[in-house]
Amino acid sequence: MTDNESFLLMGFLRSLNQTRFKFIDPLANKYIRESIDTQPNATYLLIHRAITLEAALEASNTKIKELEKQLNITSSELVPQEFLNASMKDWSLNLEVKSGNSVPSEKKAEPFYLMWEEMSIKFLAKHQLKLWAIIFIISGILVYMKAHK
Numbered sequence: 001m002t003d004n005e006s007f008l009l010m011g012f013l014r015s016l017n018q019t020r021f022k023f024i025d026p027l028a029n030k031y032i033r034e035s036i037d038t039q040p041n042a043t044y045l046l047i048h049r050a051i052t053l054e055a056a057l058e059a060s061n062t063k064i065k066e067l068e069k070q071l072n073i074t075s076s077e078l079v080p081q082e083f084l085n086a087s088m089k090d091w092s093l094n095l096e097v098k099s100g101n102s103v104p105s106e107k108k109a110e111p112f113y114l115m116w117e118e119m120s121i122k123f124l125a126k127h128q129l130k131l132w133a134i135i136f137i138i139s140g141i142l143v144y145m146k147a148h149k
Contacts, residue, residue, distance in 0.1 A: 012051050015117070053135070057124055060134045064127060067134075 001009070036042040124131065 008051050008055070009047070011117070012047065012054070016047075054124075056135055056138070057131050058120065060131060060138065061123070064130055064134060068130075 039045070
């Protein structure tokens with residue numbers, strides 16, 4: 001593992017450990033647990049895939065902005081969903097309600113990497129459909145290029 005990979009992994013795991021959603025869909029949770037019970041390396045594979053996809057999304061950020069400018073697209077809010085309603089803006093936030101205190105306290109100054117992470121998550125949540133489309137297109141191009149070497 002390189003230093004950069006270690007940095008990405010530790011940042012992801014720190015966010016994972018801090019995340020608590022207000023709502024967890026029981027049926028989705030059941031399916032996820034069944035799948036994890038079936039595949040002994042599921043957590044490793046899921047974290048590896050999530051970090052890889054995050055890197056791909058980050059790499060496509062500039063291209064997306066360029067395409068949006070070319071197409072004159074304005075971003076719109078996503079249609080709410082059940083399972084995915086706990087949006088990425090909640091990722092790495094502890095949303096458990098503490099006893100007697102349901103009002104979040106004022107944010108303290110955060111290190112730069114945490115502010116960058118929050119901005120990235122907001123961007124990803126806002127543009128996730130476009131990002132997935134671009135990832136799909138890039139994946140297809142890479143597969144095509146690999147097949148025609």
